[in-house]
Amino acid sequence: METENWKQWREFFAARSERRLPGLDDPQDYSALPKSLARSLAVFQLGESGGGSIVQQAAGSTIPAAGPDYASAMRLFVAEEHRHAAILAICVRNLGGTLIHQHWTARLFVRARRLLGLRLKVMVLLAAEVVGICYYHLLATRLPAGRLRSLLAQVVNDERSHLHFHCSFLRSQVTTGWRRRVFVATWRAAMFVAAGIVLLDHRHALRDMGLSPSTVWRRWTAYSRLAERLVCRTPVPVDADLALLREPDVPRRVLHEVSASTV
Numbered sequence: 001m002e003t004e005n006w007k008q009w010r011e012f013f014a015a016r017s018e019r020r021l022p023g024l025d026d027p028q029d030y031s032a033l034p035k036s037l038a039r040s041l042a043v044f045q046l047g048e049s050g051g052g053s054i055v056q057q058a059a060g061s062t063i064p065a066a067g068p069d070y071a072s073a074m075r076l077f078v079a080e081e082h083r084h085a086a087i088l089a090i091c092v093r094n095l096g097g098t099l100i101h102q103h104w105t106a107r108l109f110v111r112a113r114r115l116l117g118l119r120l121k122v123m124v125l126l127a128a129e130v131v132g133i134c135y136y137h138l139l140a141t142r143l144p145a146g147r148l149r150s151l152l153a154q155v156v157n158d159e160r161s162h163l164h165f166h167c168s169f170l171r172s173q174v175t176t177g178w179r180r181r182v183f184v185a186t187w188r189a190a191m192f193v194a195a196g197i198v199l200l201d202h203r204h205a206l207r208d209m210g211l212s213p214s215t216v217w218r219r220w221t222a223y224s225r226l227a228e229r230l231v232c233r234t235p236v237p238v239d240a241d242l243a244l245l246r247e248p249d250v251p252r253r254v255l256h257e258v259s260a261s262t263v
């Protein structure tokens with residue numbers, strides 16, 4: 001997909017918008033899984049529920065690279081995030097957990113985005129994509145085969161598209177050497193803060209699912225560097241993000257299955 005080709009992105013998201021939600025009930029027994037997993041997914045579920053204001057901001061933006069197709073693509077992107085919220089709500093329910101309606105990280109995320117212009121807001125969304133891709137993927141690799149794992153893999157697949165969508169926009173804005181330097185410094189700081197918050201807030205689920213902070217941190221760092229290279233036009237192999245998902249840190253037994261389902 002070419003940079004700034006928002007019509008293609010709009011059509012891409014529109015084609016996916018017809019997907020039906022999975023059914024509510026899952027016959028699998030998840031009682032052996034830790035309670036902290038349901039709580040952790042409930043926090044992510046809340047995070048996936050917001051994002052409406054960026055649609056208006058994209059529609060009203062005077063940035064030349066934005067336009068009606070970009071605004072339409074953004075609206076479909078937000079709808080896809082809301083679909084993730086619905087999927088995660090099903091996962092939380094099947095894990096025996098409870099949905100939440102308020103959380104300090106969600107409030108912080110919303111407040112931070114309200115203060116920002118479109119460019120910085122997209123960068124914050126990109127940080128959320130990197131966090132989500134790695135977190136959902138690593139959790140999926142620790143789950144038994146079944147619907148919960150395949151639903152998380154499906155969400156990872158969507159988040160990979162979102163990462164490229166946001167990188168396309170930011171690439172159109174980072175056109176000079178000094179802009180690249182400002183982006184890299186701001187991006188690394190944003191990722192550091194986002195990753196630190198998630199490591200702290202989700203430490204119980206990470207521990208209970210057998211994921212060490214260093215494993216998660218390493219994965220976030222690799223993915224954030226990939227996003228940085230995509231924005232700064234540093235050549236990267238095709239499907240480098242998929243290759244990252246296939247890297248170690250996951251048990252060999254489930255590696256193939258999860259990677260295959262995220263293609």
Ligand SMILES: [Fe+2]
Pocket residue numbers: 048080081084132155159
């Ligand atoms: Fe999402």
Ligand SMILES: [Fe+2]
Pocket residue numbers: 081129132158159162
């Ligand atoms: Fe996303």
